[in-house]
Amino acid sequence: NAGVTQTPKFQVLKTGQSMTLQCAQDMNHNSMYWYRQDPGMGLRLIYYSASEGTTDKGEVPNGYNVSRLNKREFSLRLESAAPSQTSVYFCASRIAGIDEQYFGPGTRLTVT
Amino acid sequence: SQQGEEDPQALSIQEGENATMNCSYKTSINNLQWYRQNSGRGLVHLILIRSNEREKHSGRLRVTLDTSKKSSSLLITASRAADTASYFCATGNTGGFKTIFGAGTRLFVKA
Numbered sequence: 001n002a003g004v005t006q007t008p009k010f011q012v013l014k015t016g017q018s019m020t021l022q023c024a025q026d027m028n029h030n031s032m033y034w035y036r037q038d039p040g041m042g043l044r045l046i047y048y049s050a051s052e053g054t055t056d057k058g059e060v061p062n063g064y065n066v067s068r069l070n071k072r073e074f075s076l077r078l079e080s081a082a083p084s085q086t087s088v089y090f091c092a093s094r095i096a097g098i099d100e101q102y103f104g105p106g107t108r109l110t111v112t
Numbered sequence: 113s114q115q116g117e118e119d120p121q122a123l124s125i126q127e128g129e130n131a132t133m134n135c136s137y138k139t140s141i142n143n144l145q146w147y148r149q150n151s152g153r154g155l156v157h158l159i160l161i162r163s164n165e166r167e168k169h170s171g172r173l174r175v176t177l178d179t180s181k182k183s184s185s186l187l188i189t190a191s192r193a194a195d196t197a198s199y200f201c202a203t204g205n206t207g208g209f210k211t212i213f214g215a216g217t218r219l220f221v222k223a
Contacts, residue, residue, distance in 0.1 A: 004154070031209055042116075042200060042215040043155070050209045058210065090154055099143055099204045101211060103154030 002026055004104035006091050012110045013081045021076040021107050023091030030096040032074035034058075034066060036087040037106075043090065049074055051096075081111045116144075116201040116214030124220045131188040133217040135201030136181075144177055144184050145202045145211070155200065158186075193223040 004025045013019060025032065030051045035043040035058075045058030049068040063085060065077045074093075078085060088108050092101040119134045135144070143162045147155040161168045161177045161184065168175045174187040188195055198216040 033211075035213075040121075040215055043213040045210060045212075048209055056209075092155075099145060099160060099211065100157045101155075103156070105154050106152075 004091055004093055004102050006089075006104035006107050008107060009105065010108050012112065013078075014112055015082060017081050018077065018079050019081065020078075021089055021091075021109075022073070023075065023104060024073045025091075025093040025102070026072065027093065027095070027102065028071070029093035029102070030071070031094050032068065033092040033094075033101065034064075034074070034076045035090045035092065036060065036085075037090060038087050046076065046089075081109075083111045085109065086111045116203055116212060118199070118201055118214045118217040120217060121215070122218040122220070124222065125191060127191060127193055127221055127223050129191055129221075131191050131195070131219055131221070133186045133199050133201075133219070135184045135186070135214055137184075137201075137203050137212075137214075138182065139203075139205075141179075141203045141205060142208075143204045144175075145204065146173075146175060146184075146186050147200045147202060147213075149198045149200065149216070151197070158199075188219075191219075191221045193221050195219060196221045 007022045033048045034046040047066040049055045052071045091104040094101045116137045145160045146158045149155045172189045177184045200216045202213045
C-alpha cells in the first residue's frame with residue numbers, strides 16, 4: 001500500500017514549456033486534490049475532484065488544467081509554464097465522508 | 113485567501129517543554145484539523161475536532177476549539193526533537209469538499 005504517489009519529485013522548466021504532474025492513490029479514495037505551497041503562504045488549492053468524472057476549480061486555478069483519469073489517478077498540467085508557477089506541488093486524496101486528507105511527497109518545480 | 117491563520121509563525125523551545133500553537137479562522141466551519149509537515153515531506157494528519165466539540169486529546173496532543181472566538185489551539189506536551197516540523201491548521205465546511213489551510217507555525221525543538 002503505497003498511499004499517494006507523485007511523479008516527478010523534481011522538475012526544472014523553461015518559461016513557456018509544458019508538463020504534466022502525475023498523482024496516483026491506491027486507497028480507493030473518492031476525492032483528490034492538487035495544492036501548491038509557497039513560502040509563508042501555506043497550501044493553496046488549485047483544483048480538486050470530488051469524485052471520478054468531476055473536477056472543480058480551487059483558489060488558484062489559472063494556468064493549470066487537470067484530468068481525473070480514473071478513480072486512482074489525477075494529473076495536473078501546466079500548458080505554458082511561468083516563473084510564478086515555481087512552487088512545491090502536493091497531491092492529496094480522501095475518502096467520501098471523512099475529512100482527513102492523505103498527502104503525497106510533493107513535486108518541486110522550478111520555472112526559469 | 114487563507115481561512116486559518118496560525119500564531120506564532122515560528123516557535124523555538126527546549127526538549128521537554130510544552131508547545132502551544134494557535135489558529136484563527138474567519139467563517140463558520142464544520143471541523144478543524146491539524147497537520148504536521150516535516151521538512152521536505154508532505155503533510156500528515158494529526159487530529160480533527162468537530163464544531164460541536166471543545167477539546168480533544170490524542171497522545172501528547174491536545175486541541176481546543178472555541179467557535180465563538182473562531183479560534184483553536186494545539187498543545188504538544190513534553191516536546192521531543194522529533195516534533196520539529198511545521199504545523200498547519202485546516203478548516204472544513206459542512207457538505208463541502210474543500211479544506212482551507214493556514215500558513216503554518218514552524219516549531220523547532222532543541223535537544
